[in-house]
Structures are given as C-alpha cells and as structure tokens.
Amino acid sequence: MKDNMKSCGHTLSDDVVYKEVVVIGNGPSGMVTSFMLAGNVPYLKDIPDDLPIDEMLRARLSNIPRGQSLYETDLMELAEGLEGRSQNPIPLLMDNLLRPCADLGIQADSLIEWKYDVEKQIDHIVLGRGPPGGAWHTFPPRVRTLSPAAWLWLPPHAPRGSARLTARAVATYCRRYVRACKLQQFFRSGVTVTSVTRIPQGGAARARCHNTRCPLEAAYCVTGYDNASGALVRYLCARVVVCSGASDRASTLAGHVARHALHSLATLERAAHVLGEYERSSPCVVVGSGVSAADGVRLLRARGLHAHHLHRTPADGLARLAPAAYPDYCQVYKMMCDGPSGNHENYTPYPEHMIIEVTPVADDTSNINADDLEELALGLKRVKLLNLNTKEVTELETRLIGVFIGSKPDLSFLQTNFLDCIDIKMDCTKCNEESKVKRKIEEKQSFLKNHWHYIKSMLGQSIQSCKSRYLNYSEINGNTDTKCEVPDCNKLRKNGMIDKCQIIPYSDEKEETVQCSCDSMNPYVSGLGFGIDPKKAVDGRNNPIAIDKSSHEVLNAPAGLYALGPLTADNFVRFIPGGALALVAHMHQNKH
Template sequence: MGYDSVDEQQENRRIEQTEQHSNRPMSVNRSESVYIGDAKKMQNGFKIDDNDVIYKDVVIIGNGPSGICLSYMLAGNWPYYTGEPHPGDDMLTARLRFCTTNTGSEDRGDAHSDDVVAKNRRHCGKSGRIQGGGGLARSTRCKLECLSSGIEGRGGGRPLALLMDHLQHPCVDAGLDVASLLDWRSADEYPEHRVVDHVVLGKGQPGGAWQSMDPNVLTISLSRWMSLPDLDLRHWEKLIEAEQIQEPVLTTANIYTRPEELSVCKASSRISVGTVAAYYKDYVRRKGLKQYFRCGTTVTSVRSDSDSPESKGGYNWIVDGYENKSGKRFRYRCKRAVLATGTTDLSNHLGIPGEDTHPEWVTHDLNDLETRLGRLVSERGETDVGSTDEQMLPVLVVGAGLSAADAIMAARFRGIPVLHAFRNSSNEWGKETAERITISYDRLQWLPNSIYPEYHKVYEMMADGGTNYPLYKSLPGYTLVSLCENREDENMNTRRTVTFSAPDGQLHMFEVSVAAILIGYKPDLSYLEGNGIGLGKLADKPIDSKSNPIEIDDFTYEVIKAPTKGLYALGPLAGNNFVRFVLGGALGILAHILCTTTSERSVSRSREPIVS
C-alpha cells in the first residue's frame, strides 16, 4: 500500500531512522503521525477511517485466556523464579537454580545487562529470591530446553506448557495446593523490562468463548487451574467479596504480594462458568490491559506481505477486519501475528439430510438447547415442572461428551424425556467423528465420582441403557440417518421424526420434540488462506485441537509451515487445550520476541558507519 503524499513519505523515513537508533524499539501508528491532533478521527484510541493503517509490533487475534495471558506479559510483566524448591521435583529445582543464577550479558546482548544482573542479585540478597537478569523472559532457547527436559505431565506434551504449569501449580495433579514458584515483576518496578507495542482483537468482551457459555454450568477444571498470572481466581473472589462489603482489611496490595496466605481462601474446587467469565473480564481491567484490547471486532484476513515498501521495516503481516457495530473496516500491519482464537467457534455437523434445514427444532448449541427446553416447559405448563411426564415427546441428544451430558441433565431436571444416541463402535458416523466421540466417552467414564458426581451419573445411565432411570433411553451404536418434518392433513400438526440405523442394519424411526447434535466444536479459521489447512501436522486435514493442531516450534510457538516468519499460534490451536497450559506458550513467544529483537538491534548497530 503506497503513501498518500511526499510529506508522509518523509515523515515515515524520519520514524524509521528514530526506530533504528533508539535504545528501545518503538512501534508507531503511522497514520496518527500525519493526522495527530484530529480527535474527531479517533475512537477509543484507534483510527476508524477505512484508509488508515495502524502499525504494531504484535497483533493478537483472540481475546480469550490465551490472548489475555500473552498481553499481560507483552505489557512488561515478566515471571521470575522465587528460589523456593519444587516440592515434587528436585532435579527441576537444581536446573532452575543453576539457570537463574548464571544469567549474564550473553542473554541481553548489551552492556547494560551487567548492571541489571548486579541489581537483581542485590535484590536477591534482600528478599531471598533468585532474580536473574530478566528472569525467565530473558531465557535463551538453550535454557528453556534445559529447564523443560524430563518434565512429565498433561498438556499435549508441549515442554514449555508443562514447565510453566509445574511452576505456576506445583504438584497440582497430585492433589497438593502449593503456592506458585513464580514472582511477577512489572515494567514499573524494573524499567529494563521491554513493553511490546501490541493490540488484542476479539469479537466480544475479554474472556473470549467463556463470555458466551452457559454461566450456570460448572467448569471441568478446578478453580485454581483457571487462574491467570499474578491473580489467583480464589484471591480475586475474596477481593470482590471485600469490595462488595467495603471491608478495609483486605486490600489489593496484600492480595497480590502475599501468596503464602492462600489458605485464607476457600479450597480449590469447580466453579461456575459465569464466575470465570467475570474474572477474565475484570482481570484485564485490574491489570491495566484495557489500552491493548480492541473488542467488538471481527478479523477477516491474516496474510503475509513481504513485497510492499512497508515490509522493509519488518511489518510483513497484514491483519484486516471490521468493527461489529459500525461495520467500519480496519487494517493493521505488524511484525508478528499471533493466532489465539480457540477451537469452539463452529460446531461439528454430521452432514446428514435435514440437519441444516430444520433450525426451528434442530440445534448444535447447548445454550440454544437450554432455551428450547425452557420453551417446552412453558408450553407444558408451569404447574407441571418437576413432574415425570413420560407421554411427552422426548428430546434427542446425540453425542457422548460433556456437552451431551449437560444436555441430558438439563432435560431430566425439567422432567423432559431424553432419547440418547452415542457411538459404540469404531465404524459409526465416520472414522474422524467416531474418534472424537470415543475420546469424550472415555473422559466421561473416567471422571472421578467424588469431584464430578453429575457426569458420573450420566455415564451410569449410558452403561445401564435406561432400564433403571426414568425419562432416559439410550441408543448405543445407533447411527443417525436423517431428520424429517411432516405435516399431518387432519389438524396440520407438525410431526418431527428422526431415523436411525441400528447396529444390525435395521432402520428405526422416533418422534421427537427437539434434536440436539452435540459432537464437539472446531475452530473458525476463515481468516486464513484455505481455512488454515496445511498448517497442521496433517497437511491435508482441517485444524483440530486434539487430532491435528497447528504445527509449531515447541519453544518459540512459531508456526512452522507459515509462509513468512512472524506467525505464532497459542492455546488450543497449538494443542494446549486447558487454561493452565497457555502460560508456557506466552512465555515462549515473549522470550523469542525479546531474543530476536535484541539480535536485530545488534546487527543494526554493527552495520552503522564508524564516525571518526
């Protein structure tokens, strides 16, 4: 995209020279440099004119937990190892102490680093905590590989995800509630922390998909696992309670700086989705990140462009989109783009006749099903709520995962009969769909009864087949063939029927009131060329968080098959499907940015002419 005038070209040359010779790289909104002072063209700090291009170092697509966590770290908040021993891994403790006490100028690439290390070691002497220059954020790839070696756990096997989970939640899988081994230091406390100019784009409020889920459903993960850096969710709940009753004893300061008092908070347990959504939104406010968030936007394109004049400054990526309310389009040019949109945007479909032609009674969304169930109860009459009307037409639920289990519980709670079809052999609904449902079914089967009693009860119902459970009938191994709607001639009533193929091949027809096909979700990568196909390990398959995540470098989270350097993937898109594992990816991206920008600045200095 060319410049609009000669003056703009001159202004941009001056900006480039300033960037190359400044001690701290800066990212400039070049359209603002021309139109500065024109407040009418600004809205929430952003240009809204279609012709404007905004320049950023990093653009994050997705404002869920992954995007929030990365934004917090890019804003200059870096993790440091406290120096306390890991209660379950002596070798990790030894590696941490070795790596953090041997941080020198080689990690920084400039003479200022010696002063920083000296300052941090003096701080260590006062607090008893080890603070290597830049902490974990300034770690080289070699150090990250060393620290991550030999760690076992969940999280898809990503070494950095496991490392940071071991530090943030020590021994959590063993049932222990140990304080975090990470201290978080801000750019205000440590001026040498680099603040990376970035923006976070999201369709809704901060929290991403968590803002659109049923707020009354309990999370699968324990509350502590849902926490973001430097503010335990349980501490946040206590803080909110204190603010609501205006209790002066509990202040923000002691919430943040005294994690050893975790015992004053309630024990870690499951928590409502609504509470988690409120926490993520409030986290952005409390941590001063609102200036980086541009919510209510839809990204339409993320592409590389290394041929235009603008790319000479390293701005090789273009992110296009529009504001949801106004429809005004925007464009960002950035040095790095991060894909963090999650994997629950689009529901999986079976691709059978009638599935997409009867939206008035066929749904793929749990929240929508809840609304329809409420409508059925209203039609039946409020006085009958809680009764067991087995003459009422059943609700069909297809699937064996957690959403399907929630749907079954919601229907039976309202006294509505359930017809439940789920896979029972490897050849049902096609191989890929069968694999997804098998994974969900196994997860449902092995959930501990003590923590997940409601899901365990649904599994018992599935295993029993409905013999001992009223309002429930299971169809294990049945294949849904079609969904039909017929109008009867006499009274013009609509008859909704579903047809199944039994394991023996015979067809069976059932009349239902509502059909809910809940067989999982997939990411919406329509903003990428070819919907992202080709970026996963299976080049010819769509991206799937479990079977085919985006292929990334384990320690930088760069997309390996991207056309140009500077594209990253974070969170479920990279196979880290739980909030507790997104911290490792955020650290990897931050460390890589700091390392590469330091190298670029060093090369730039070496090329400057020597003036005698």
C-alpha cells in the same frame, strides 16, 4: 518495544494502525499473552526445601542467576524431561512453576513473581468478536467447568480453590481480569478478523529505518470489521499471535439432519426452556458420547424433558472422571453404560444408533414463543434411527434435536494461506478431468532441503501426539455422509482413485486452484496445511497446529506467526501461560 521510542517520521493513512503485535482472540490465551506483552516479567522465587517438585527441575532452576528473568533463560533446557497433560514442554514447565505439585493435590504458592518493566513492554492489540473471555461467554451460565478453580486462574493471581466453577463465574473473572491488570488499552472487542496477509518485504525500506515501531517493519496486514458499525479495521504489524480457540465451528451430521438440529449448549438450553413450558410430552434427541452431549442430557432432564440419547461407546473423557468430583457427569456415564435396561427417569439410551432421516411434520406451533431460535428448531419432526449392529430402524417424533459431536476451529481469516507459501490443490477426477496436478520431484527435494529443521520438529510433535488417545467424533457419531453430485464419488475416493486434497508447503509455483464439488466449503476454513498432518484439518485434539516447541511459531507459515492454546493441543487453561511465555520470550530474544 520500548527500546527505541524516537519517532522515525514514517506514517500510515488514517484507516491503518501499526502495532508491533496483533493478537487474534481475546479468551484466556489472548488475555495472558497481553499481560506479558504489557511489560510484566516473570522471575523465579526461592524454592522451599520441603516442596516435592521434580528433583531434576529443581537442580536446573538452581542454576538460574539471581535477577535473571525467565525471558532470558533457555526455557527448553529447563523443561527437559517434564511430563504431564500437555504435549508442549514450555507449558509443562510454566505449569510446574505456577502450580507446583498440582497433580499431587497440593496447593502450593507460585514459584513465579511478576515485576513490571516498561522497557519490556511490546506495543500490541488484542482483537476479539465478543467481550474478553472468548468462548466462556457462550456456555450456559450454570454449566460447571471440568477443571477446579485453582487451574483456571491466570497470572499474576494466586491459584486457589478446589471447587468447580460455573461458566458464568469464569466469564465474569475474564472481564475483571482485563481491568484488574490494567490491560484495557490493549483490548478491542467487537471485531471480526477476516484475513491475515503477509506484506512483501523490501530490503531498501528496512535499510532506511531501524526503529522497531516503524510501519516499514510491518510483516503482516490484519484486516477485519467492526461488528457494530461494519467499519473496516486494518492493522499492520511485525508479528501475529493466533489464539482464537478451537470451538468456533460445531461438528455436524449430514446436511439433511444438521438443518433440523441445534449444535450449541446455550441454544439448547433456551429451546429446552421454551419447550418445557409448552409441551413436555414430546421427547428430545441428543447425539454424542462426550462431555458436551452429557451436558445436553442434563439440561433436558433438568427441565423435565425426556432425553433420547444416541451414542456410541462412552468417551474416555467421561470414564476417567472421578465420581466424587464429577457426580453429574458420572451419573450420565452410568446411564449410558446401563443401556436400555437401566430404566432411568426421563432418559432412554440408544447405543450404537445414528440418525438416517429427519422429516418435518405439519403442526401448529403458534403457541411457541421462540423468536430467538432457528426456524426448524422446535418444529415437530419424525426421526428415523438406525441400529448399526442389528440394522433395525426405529421411528420417533420429537421437537428438539441436539447434536454434540465435537467442534473445530474457524481459521477462515488465514484463508489466503500465504498462497506463495502453501498451495492446496483439489483433484477430483470425475468432477473435473482436466484438474489433475502432479507433484514434481524438484518441489519435494527443494522442500526437504530448505525445511529440514522444520520437518524434524514436526516429526517430534507427531510422535508426541500419537501418545495421546483421543476419539474421532466424526466417525463415532456416524458422520460419514459426504455426498457429491458425481455418482459413486465416495467409492472412487475409497478405492484410491481420488486424492481429495494435496498439500504442497512452500510451493513457489502458482498453479490454478481447482474447486471440487465434493467439498463446497472453503478448504482454508479448516486450516489445511497448518496441522501436524498438513493434509488434514486442524483439530485441537487430533491434529493441532504444528509449532516450533521452543517459540510456538507456526512451522508451516512465514516467520512471525505464532499460535497457542487449544489450537496447539493445550486444551486446559492451566497450560496456556506457558505458550504465552514461549512466544513473548522469543520476541524479546529476537528484537529487530
């Protein structure tokens, strides 16, 4: 921060850079966080008398002294009682101020004005694998957003427009946003973060230096590599903000199906383009019941290809879309509901079906020019489908299988999981008899005693999360194959004889972690230990990262680690600025 700029004389080696804050992820979450960290301060404007905002909110806002920034106010008090499409109170508050009465269809001027203050600037760096915009660059360019344009603009831009934008337009806006807000110096693209490690804190070192920009103040080491050169990248920092999104890893079916399938809409579009020029007579298979699966069906039919659509009950998200605003998705929803008797062009639904077998068929693919696609993507294959109601088996031949059953975040850079704080123990009786680990009563008592305020906050989040009804895509689409080399291992797990993952937060005892052949994947990739339910993988809809609602600090982690965006269940861009406001305000209020 700019409150103490005098050099302290402490230096680092040439391959290490110190920043007060490292932001992981350069999508909309990282962009708006950088905008606030760069010294842009929000102030409340005069509220028009005829603006129909919540009266209790109006009363609380009227008590803010003129000239006081939102960084200096009690944001939780202002957000009290607000309701909306976010589980987090400060994102709801910020949305009410940036887009007042948006849910009423009113496009009113923002109630926030931004003023640049160099004294409020916090030195930071934003790291991203690709260009600014994150996942928006991975979608097919012509796919349209669910949110209207007014919900997608980031501060300080005025929210305007009711039309849905293309993914290309949003990606372009993100690139321009960084330049327009003069944030280029804070962004470093083309970097993959591999680990976030906590640095042991020495009291003597802190006593010798009180400069907030001194490397001795570092609490974390963020390590990665440059995608182009492969060079090592290392940053020391006092705080880390995790906003890497929740769609890095596509949910897949069983391995014998997944290796023949595509899981990206952009890849499916390229494959459909190639196949449309080579062989339109071969049917294509799409698996899934949500918005992404509907996009897959639309992409195939637009290329003149026949889509065989395997789905369970259509997702609630499709059912809630208004036909006037979303005619494309509502058409797919209608075709799903019509069932086999619908007789729609280039579309055959298979309700309550799942893939049980995929067998490659030898054929000549020399005429298919698809160098950028996976080897098995366009090869001819015989697919067996099982009707889950009648148990009948149907066979068909296809060249293209697209599976869109949700996605998960990739939190592999938190793979160390701050091992002195979180210990994930794998216990599989049949896999390794000597691996049984019993929880000690003392550990439970110590955890309850030392982290009671964290438990209260997590309990509140769990109650709030239960209010939202989301479908479990893994169960809906038949992802029940968890084969293990151990005979009847799944039966043992169902009978309660195996507790696959036991999470002991803040365990001081370092016991050997046992690897179980039931799950060959690194357990830390899915963020075990960080969710509202620490025994389950982090999921932006069903099990978001547990945070302190007032600051967006991660509860089950050392101080100074923050999260926002889809990782904390804010899956709409409109709510992301509120998470950034919460954490930046917390940083200013808790200067070293």
